[in-house]
Amino acid sequence: MVPLTMYLLHWGIIEPALGYGYSIALSKVLTSQFTGHLFIVLILINVLLGAAGYVINDYFDRKIDSINRPKKVIVGKTVHRRFAIILHFTLNSIAILLAGYLSWYFKKPAIVIAYIMIAGIFWLYSTTYKKQFLIGNLIVAAGAAMIPFQVAYFELTALNNVYGEFFALNGMSFKVLFYWLSAFSLFAFLTNLIREIVKDLEDFEGDSSFGCNTLPVALGIRTSKIIVSILSLATIGLLAYLFFSFLNDNLSGYYLTIFVSMPLVAVAILILFANKVSHYHKISWLIKIIMLFGIMYAWLARYIMTYNFNL
Numbered sequence: 001m002v003p004l005t006m007y008l009l010h011w012g013i014i015e016p017a018l019g020y021g022y023s024i025a026l027s028k029v030l031t032s033q034f035t036g037h038l039f040i041v042l043i044l045i046n047v048l049l050g051a052a053g054y055v056i057n058d059y060f061d062r063k064i065d066s067i068n069r070p071k072k073v074i075v076g077k078t079v080h081r082r083f084a085i086i087l088h089f090t091l092n093s094i095a096i097l098l099a100g101y102l103s104w105y106f107k108k109p110a111i112v113i114a115y116i117m118i119a120g121i122f123w124l125y126s127t128t129y130k131k132q133f134l135i136g137n138l139i140v141a142a143g144a145a146m147i148p149f150q151v152a153y154f155e156l157t158a159l160n161n162v163y164g165e166f167f168a169l170n171g172m173s174f175k176v177l178f179y180w181l182s183a184f185s186l187f188a189f190l191t192n193l194i195r196e197i198v199k200d201l202e203d204f205e206g207d208s209s210f211g212c213n214t215l216p217v218a219l220g221i222r223t224s225k226i227i228v229s230i231l232s233l234a235t236i237g238l239l240a241y242l243f244f245s246f247l248n249d250n251l252s253g254y255y256l257t258i259f260v261s262m263p264l265v266a267v268a269i270l271i272l273f274a275n276k277v278s279h280y281h282k283i284s285w286l287i288k289i290i291m292l293f294g295i296m297y298a299w300l301a302r303y304i305m306t307y308n309f310n311l
Contacts, residue, residue, distance in 0.1 A: 002046045002147060005188075005295050009151045010039065012298030013180050016305040018159075033158035038105065041098050042154060045115060046147065048095035053122035055088045060126045067206035092119045106157060118143075131212040137196040145189035152181035180301070183242055187294050190235045195287040197228050198271065202280035225271050232268040236261045247304075255300055259293040 010032065018030040034042075058075045075084045099115035121129075121139060130136030156174050160167075167173055200207065200214040201224055207214045216224040239256055247253075263286060270283055 001291070001295075002050060003043050005147050005184075006039070006043050006046070006151055008295055008298040009148055009181060009184060010035075010155070012300075012302040013184075013305075014151070014155055014177065016302045017177050017180065020306050030159075030163060032155065033162050034155040038102070038154070038158075041102060042150060045095045045098045045102075046150070048091045048098070049115065049119055049122065052088050052091035052095065052119065053126070055084055055091065056123055057126040057130075059084045059088070064203070064206040064210050064212070067209060095119065102154070106154075118146075131207075131214075133213045133218050134215060137193055137200070137215065140196050141189045141193035144192040145185040148181050148184040148188060152178055152185075179246075184294070184298070186238065187235070188291070190231060190238070191287060191291050191294065194228055194231045194235070194267070195284055195291075197224055197231075198280055198284045198287065200224070201228075201271075201274070202277055202284060205277075225274070228271045229268040232264045232271075236264050249304060251300060251304060252297075255297060260290060260297075263290045263293070 014032055018032060055075075058073075059081065062073060062075055075081055079087075096112065096116055096119065099112045103109055103112035122143075125136055125139050129139055156178060159174055197215055201216050201221060203214075204216045204221065208217050215227070219227075239261060243252060243256060267283055267286060267290070270279070270286075274280055274283060
């Protein structure tokens with residue numbers, strides 16, 4: 001999902017916005033400045049950090065997973081615990097080295113520091129934060145939101161280095177491009193937050209047995225279900241606001257209604273009637289599909305920007 005998200009945002013949002021919208025408005029051909037090996041390095045950093053996070057999470061969740069999903073326990077069975085720790089540090093080390101390269105390339109030490117902090121947050125999430133009320137959910141949701149944000153940050157930094165003076169002279173900026181990518185970040189945050197709460201409902205038995213203060217444990221299953229429904233409907237409301245305020249084209253309307261909003265309505269309803277682990281698991285998969293369709297909207301956005309030029 002990480003490489004797919006980054007690629008589609010670059011191909012579906014950045015390239016057409018620069019190649020058609022901005023280029024026509026300015027009578028100057030603009031091209032993406034964060035491509036090739038730089039873009040691949042950014043994808044690898046995120047994949048490696050994510051993989052390291054999953055490894056350490058499985059390491060510390062052995063006992064809880066033995067209750068919640070006993071057939072999927074790997075660390076301590078298929079994979080030795082020591083190997084899991086070595087793999088975790090190896091993946092993180094490679095990611096930090098690649099981040100160091102980006103930091104050197106852009107001459108910004110804060111870049112590598114930021115990724116070191118992210119690796120540390122993933123460790124703390126697995127050991128501490130995921131057991132605390134709502135904090136773990138927010139960290140995962142924020143991590144998902146950072147994927148589009150990183151694409152925006154590095155691309156806009158590179159673009160400003162090349163075209164910044166030209167844009168200033170013409171009284172323009174890349175804010176519209178930033179708004180597009182920010183909308184994807186917000187969608188990623190909300191849908192991942194919803195899914196994390198659903199997963200906590202699915203894992204209620206194991207979490208409560210080991211003293212995890214997750215949302216369902218702290219507030220109860222019924223209240224958590226209501227929160228999921230409210231967040232799902234709030235996401236639909238925000239999509240409607242973005243559509244009528246900035247898009248307002250038939251293709252986007254049909255797509256967002258059929259493939260995103262209607263499934264979110266289904267989540268809001270189904271969660272209220274769910275009472276088995278299998279029910280929560282299916283809802284979690286439905287949210288994954290919603291996330292995928294949300295990302296795939298970038299394909300439609302490319303078509304819209306290519307043929308409408310309304311930036």
